[in-house]
Amino acid sequence: MPNFTSPTTHRDRLQALYDLSLELAALRDLNEVLNTALQHCLALTESEFGFIGLTTDNHKHLDIVAIHGFHPQGKFFENTHLIPLRPNIFARTVLENRPTRSDDVTSDPHRVGQPAGHPPVGTFMGVPLRIRQLPIGMIGVANRPAKYQDDHEHLLMTYAAQVAIAIQNAQLNEQLTQAKIDLEHKVAQRTYELNEAKEALAQKAEQLKRLLDETMTVQERERQRISHDLHDGLNQLIVGAMLELKAGRDRLQSSNNGQANLHKVDIALQSVGNILHQVESEIRQIIFDLRPPALDTLGLGPTLRRYAEHYAAHIGSQCYVRIFGTPQRLPPHDEIGIYRILQEALHNIGEHAHAQTINISMHFQPHSFSLEVSDDGCGFDQSVAMQGHDYHFGLISMRERAESLGGKITIQTAPNCGTRVLVCLTHHS
Ligand SMILES: Nc1ncnc2c1ncn2[C@@H]1O[C@H](COP(=O)(O)OP(=O)(O)OP(=O)(O)O)[C@@H](O)[C@H]1O
Ligand SMILES: [Mg+2]
The missing domain is CATH 3.30.565.10 (Histidine kinase-like ATPase, C-terminal domain)
Incomplete structure (x- = not known):
């Protein structure tokens, strides 16, 4: 790192600025950019401590994203990092989009006090961070042993222009990385879903194939059952009925005792009638099993x-x-x-x-x-x-x-x- 604690000559300063800008431009990570930039700002201006704040999306607050030079205790940072954008000593830098300086903060008319735990501030200088001339935040430095001069302001303004670009690049880089992660996550999720669907489809196809085979087997079985029922049930009954009829006719032909034989024929015809009843109910059962007529x-x-x-x-x-x-x-x-x-x-x-x-x-x-x-x-x-x-x-x-x-x-x-x-x-x- 160049020695810029006492950059006395104009040339020295320019060289220091150039070296720091190069170092900053090589960084990609937002936190690294913020911390390195702030460290440089303190060194460039011989300040004791400082901060970088970025305006929130609604432009109502300044979010302090980096501090250097003092070590806050407990939850100081969590509790105070969001500061309303009101025209106090440093927020004016953003609101008015210009550098501000105070040689003695304690007696400055814009002073609004400072949070408990903050070290006393004597001298202060703030410069806006700008992208296309519009403020996106600010750099604040404080407690230079002597007053901040025009030279310091000019140096910090020039460096802030580099810082703003480096911050914007790091933010874009962060968004890009996040978008890449999201995309990879979505691709992984989609691949998983596709594989699941593929497996389910393959399972379904296998089941359908088996079902088709079984459907044909079942059809065959049903045909067998129907032919079996017709054979064992109806055929037997019809054969029985025919035998009864034949017996009746034989008796009629060999009749020499008309009255007695007529009675026997009547009994035979009755049993034929019973058998035909059974035939009719068997047929109804078979039809019912094939397609239930009652549905209609x-x-x-x-x-x-x-x-x-x-x-x-x-x-x-x-x-x-x-x-x-x-x-x-x-x-x-x-x-x-x-x-x-x-x-x-x-x-x-x-x-x-x-x-x-x-x-x-x-x-x-x-x-x-x-x-x-x-x-x-x-x-x-x-x-x-x-x-x-x-x-x-x-x-x-x-x-x-x-x-x-x-x-x-x-x-x-x-x-x-x-x-x-x-x-x-x-x-x-
Ligand atoms: N109500 C039930 N009570 C007890 N076990 C059952 C019942 N329903 C199905 N199961 C069981 O699930 C198994 C699969 O039934 P599924 O109807 O798919 O085939 P199956 O009855 O064995 O043969 P088929 O292909 O002739 O129907 C049966 O073998 C039996 O173990
Ligand atoms: Mg079953």
Whole structure:
């Protein structure tokens, strides 16, 4: 550092100023700029202490951002660093945008006193920090053993111009660094979100693929079941009916005792009639399973109630069905979807839950519908069930179905705590 404690000649001063400006221009960090600049100012003006203040955004205060030459105690700095911009000895420098000097602060008419803990101030000089002629703050120096001279003022004004630029550069640098950090943070966040979405998508695609396979298997299974039902149920019944008919006809042909045989034929025809009744009810059951006709005629609420009560009786569980709100028709696609979800939920209860009681409630609201199916059965661990190693598709297909209707399904369960399936749909009626 050049020796500028006594820069006697004009040339010496210029050289010192030049050296200091170079040193300052090399700094990037705002705190370093402020502290180095202030140190230089004290040296250039042979002052005991000094400060740099910057005007706040609303131009109502001066924020003291650096002090040198005395060491405040306790919270002095925190409590006093914001100073209202009023025309006192030093703030005038900013308000009037010009250098100010006081040879004896204690008797200066602009004196307003100083905060407790501040060392006594004798001589004072302030110069504005300007960017494009407008003040952004000030440098204040104090307690030169002798008065501040025009030379000091001129020197400090010249140096302050460099300081203002260095401060502005450091501030821009800070903003740039912060913007870079923010940007990096946003990029990292976005990358993370994208990866999450990618993973979710891959998972979904895998589930869909499995669902497609399963859909075809299920279709095949259903066809088999229908053909099985037709064979074991209807075919057997029809064969039985034909045998009864044949027996009746044989008896008629070999009849020599008309009255007695007529009675037997009547019995045979009666049993044919019974069998045909069974055929008719079997057919109704098969059709009902394929597409519940009651949905079209009775509507959603009563159809779900009827199916649930029927199914619960079949598996030996108690079933309570409650309907809230004003039942109304939903689009056919939604109704059949909800019906299938209920079927799957009940099948799961029948197959896995060992429940004593099933509670079903439906809520009809003007723009939404919800179905809740809960059982007091064994419950299960969802994380295990959804891993789907053994290709269980009921839960997945319930979810897919609800989502394809634009709705949401929630399943609450835990081992030994029963299971609650909640489906919510919104619609525009
Ligand atoms: N209400 C329930 N109570 C107890 N366990 C259940 C219930 N619902 C589902 N689970 C458990 O979750 C598993 C997955 O059910 P999911 O319906 O997906 O498949 P699944 O019923 O085993 O086979 P399927 O593909 O034929 O439906 C079941 O194997 C069962 O362990
Ligand atoms: Mg199932």
